[in-house]
Amino acid sequence: MKNKITRRDFLNGTQIAIGASMVSPMQNILGASNSSFSLPENYYPPAMTGLRGSHDGSWEVMHTRVTGKSWPKTGHEEKYDLVVVGAGISGLSAAYHFKKEHPNSKILILDNHDDFGGHAKRNEFNVNGDNRIGYGGTEAIDTPSSYSKEAKELIKEIGIDVSKFYEAYDQSLYSSLGLSKGILFDNQSFSEEKLVVGYNKIPWREYADKTPMTDKAKDDLIRVWTEKKDYLPVLSDEEKYQLLKNISYYDFLKDYVKVDQQILEIFRRWGMSFWCVGIDEVPCTLIQNYDGGMPGLDHTLNRSGYRGDEPYIFHFPDGNASVARLLVRKLIPEAVPGSTMEDVVLAKVDYSLLDNDNLNKIRLNSTVVDVAHNRDSTAVDVTYVRHNNAHTIRADKCILACYNSAVPYICPELPSKQKEGLKYNVKIPLTYTKVMIPSWKYFAELGLDFVYYTNGFFKQVELAYPVSIGDYQFNKSPNDSMILHMCHSHHSPDIQGPDQWKEGRRVLLSTPFSVFEDHIKNHLDQALKQAGFDADRDISAITVNRWPHGYSYSNDLIWEPEWPNDESKPWIIGSRQYGRISIANSDAAASADTNAAITEGIRAANEMLSL
Numbered sequence: 001m002k003n004k005i006t007r008r009d010f011l012n013g014t015q016i017a018i019g020a021s022m023v024s025p026m027q028n029i030l031g032a033s034n035s036s037f038s039l040p041e042n043y044y045p046p047a048m049t050g051l052r053g054s055h056d057g058s059w060e061v062m063h064t065r066v067t068g069k070s071w072p073k074t075g076h077e078e079k080y081d082l083v084v085v086g087a088g089i090s091g092l093s094a095a096y097h098f099k100k101e102h103p104n105s106k107i108l109i110l111d112n113h114d115d116f117g118g119h120a121k122r123n124e125f126n127v128n129g130d131n132r133i134g135y136g137g138t139e140a141i142d143t144p145s146s147y148s149k150e151a152k153e154l155i156k157e158i159g160i161d162v163s164k165f166y167e168a169y170d171q172s173l174y175s176s177l178g179l180s181k182g183i184l185f186d187n188q189s190f191s192e193e194k195l196v197v198g199y200n201k202i203p204w205r206e207y208a209d210k211t212p213m214t215d216k217a218k219d220d221l222i223r224v225w226t227e228k229k230d231y232l233p234v235l236s237d238e239e240k241y242q243l244l245k246n247i248s249y250y251d252f253l254k255d256y257v258k259v260d261q262q263i264l265e266i267f268r269r270w271g272m273s274f275w276c277v278g279i280d281e282v283p284c285t286l287i288q289n290y291d292g293g294m295p296g297l298d299h300t301l302n303r304s305g306y307r308g309d310e311p312y313i314f315h316f317p318d319g320n321a322s323v324a325r326l327l328v329r330k331l332i333p334e335a336v337p338g339s340t341m342e343d344v345v346l347a348k349v350d351y352s353l354l355d356n357d358n359l360n361k362i363r364l365n366s367t368v369v370d371v372a373h374n375r376d377s378t379a380v381d382v383t384y385v386r387h388n389n390a391h392t393i394r395a396d397k398c399i400l401a402c403y404n405s406a407v408p409y410i411c412p413e414l415p416s417k418q419k420e421g422l423k424y425n426v427k428i429p430l431t432y433t434k435v436m437i438p439s440w441k442y443f444a445e446l447g448l449d450f451v452y453y454t455n456g457f458f459k460q461v462e463l464a465y466p467v468s469i470g471d472y473q474f475n476k477s478p479n480d481s482m483i484l485h486m487c488h489s490h491h492s493p494d495i496q497g498p499d500q501w502k503e504g505r506r507v508l509l510s511t512p513f514s515v516f517e518d519h520i521k522n523h524l525d526q527a528l529k530q531a532g533f534d535a536d537r538d539i540s541a542i543t544v545n546r547w548p549h550g551y552s553y554s555n556d557l558i559w560e561p562e563w564p565n566d567e568s569k570p571w572i573i574g575s576r577q578y579g580r581i582s583i584a585n586s587d588a589a590a591s592a593d594t595n596a597a598i599t600e601g602i603r604a605a606n607e608m609l610s611l
Contacts, residue, residue, distance in 0.1 A: 039352050039364070041352050052121065054547055058112045058367075059509075062409075071369055071385060076392060076394040078394075081397065082106075082107045082397050083380070084107065084110070085368045086111060087109045087364070089601070090401045090600055091601065092109070092601070097605040098399075101605075109361065111363070111364055112368075118137070119550065120138040120321045121545055122135070122318040123318070123434045125436040125541050127481060130480075132436060133345065133472065133483075136321075136432050136545035137320075138320040138594060142593055142594070144310070145309065145310055151599050151602070159340055160323070160341050165315065166313065168467050171313060179449040179463075181198075181293070181450040182197040182447075183451075186454045186456070194210075199293070208221045217259075217260040223259075224263065228298075244301055245284070247284055248279060249294065250278070250279045250282075270294055276501070276551065281497075313465075318345070322345060325344050328349070332358055332361075341470075342471075366385070369383055370383040373580060377580065381393070381394055395580075397582075398582075400581060405587075407583060422574035424574065425552065425570070426502060427587070429504040430487065431487065432485065432547070433485070433545065434483050434543045434545070435539055435542055439479055440480070443531075453526075457519040459487050481540075505549070522535075571588055572588075575588035580608075580611065582608055583604060586600065
């Protein structure tokens with residue numbers, strides 16, 4: 001390739017990678033021998049490109065802990081009223097709620113990454129003086145009307161007025177330019193590789209005739225979208241629901257709608273960025289509640305979910321990283337200048353003030369490896385590793401707002417049944433990739449705002465959400481720069497259930513940046529070459545947000561058993577308070593959304609407040 005973008009490769013193989021690098025790129029700024037907890041003034045992770053998300057240096061210590069390594073406890077270097085393990089939205093929410101009730105408490109938040117926010121990751125690009133902001137993980141306050149009372153109150157308290165997004169988000173921009181979705185058909189399942197634009201916009205006969213499908217498949221595509229038919233006419237609504245919650249969308253299309261195999265190949269990976277499994281493992285009851293262009297159920301099953309009851313517009317330019325920033329502003333005001341939801345978007349966080357002489361501290365690049373009550377259970381000792389050095393601190397109370405899967409290893413004193421409940425949660429691996437291009441005229445020329453790949457490494461490429469807030473203005477002209485969003489989740493068609501996510505995690509951790517880069521260039525050239533796009537010329541920067549432990553476990557897919565009550569659910573058992581230790585994360589609700597993260601964080605804080 002003529003032009004290599006930011007290059008940081010991993011050696012193939014997880015264990016090799018562990019031994020090869022234990023230092024994050026940001027630690028190179030600090031220097032491995034730096035003993036101070038304060039960060040330098042030039043420390044600013046959002047501006048980093050290359051391989052981000054769970055970056056090199058953030059996961060290796062925990063993986064060696066899982067394989068049996070231990071660290072001796074040191075003397076109690078510091079003492080706190082509350083230590084929170086994890087600076088994601090759940091941990092920040094827990095700390096904020098605890099602080100609200102005890103303003104003079106001394107709180108330390110520890111995180112293994114070089115930035116706060118967890119999956120709410122901020123990506124910034126500056127190309128030729130044009131500053132663009134994107135999200136590298138949690139992207140929206142999805143359907144805020146469905147949030148718990150506690151989560152709604154917290155969002156309001158930190159300064160977010162969700163009604164303002166109706167003005168900030170330009171819902172008509174792309175449609176006013178005549179843009180729509182396109183499908184890039186692969187040449188293995190179809191007669192040729194071909195991009196067809198206008199999905200669900202132009203007449204279905206016109207769209208079908210442009211596709212490289214057989215005549216039978218073309219007719220079936222039209223039929224499944226236009227036929228107003230109940231495919232289960234003899235069943236009551238309740239009987240339909242009971243049947244369809246145990247039938248995959250794949251089997252429904254094949255056995256009830258009786259579509260051609262090529263239609264199944266179109267939709268096989270359609271929901272990979274949402275469920276991270278193929279449609280053969282997604283029950284029809286989920287499809288009906290997912291507003292994502294998947295036809296065939298509208299006249300068979302009544303919609304019963306909440307998603308889509310409101311437009312998908314509650315989105316900061318950096319996704320929910322701004323929610324994390326607003327929480328940090330409440331905890332450490334001097335680190336995040338400003339006072340409103342508008343000005344937080346362009347606020348330059350001063351990371352050197354996160355771990356300064358404050359009552360509240362956020363300590364990054366610090367992996368917790370052991371949490372245990374002291375001998376008489378009057379306090380909790382927390383040991384963490386930073387710059388390869390172990391430190392032990394004492395806390396009156398502790399909230400574990402990290403991944404469920406990590407908790408049994410860092411807190412082995414938990415009851416065995418609780419540890420089994422925590423291990424049930426298999427996190428879902430995926431990547432959110434951001435590609436900066438100097439102009440999005442190629443998309444406009446082809447009439448595209450979204451391309452779905454029927455069998456690509458990436459599931460899709462799409463234009464950024466058109467949101468302008470405060471002094472940050474979205475680039476509405478196709479001649480201006482754009483951050484493209486591409487999502488990859490490893491598809492294992494021969495592996496069923498959560499084991500496929502374990503395999504996906506292994507593959508993801510052993511995939512070097514160069515492989516992502518090659519696929520990005522190939523995918524964009526495939527889709528945009530008709531308009532003259534050249535990846536070697538027209539890509540300015542790439543950030544791959546790699547999340548080996550991404551979404552929380554999905555407990556509503558086809559394999560999940562029926563649990564008799566909430567108390568029997570493993571994730572509920574796993575989240576129980578244990579002495580002076582509580583657990584807060586979206587895993588505790590088996591729900592990969594911000595509502596769950598906030599609600600569980602507040603629940604854990606209330607448990608600690610009740611002691």
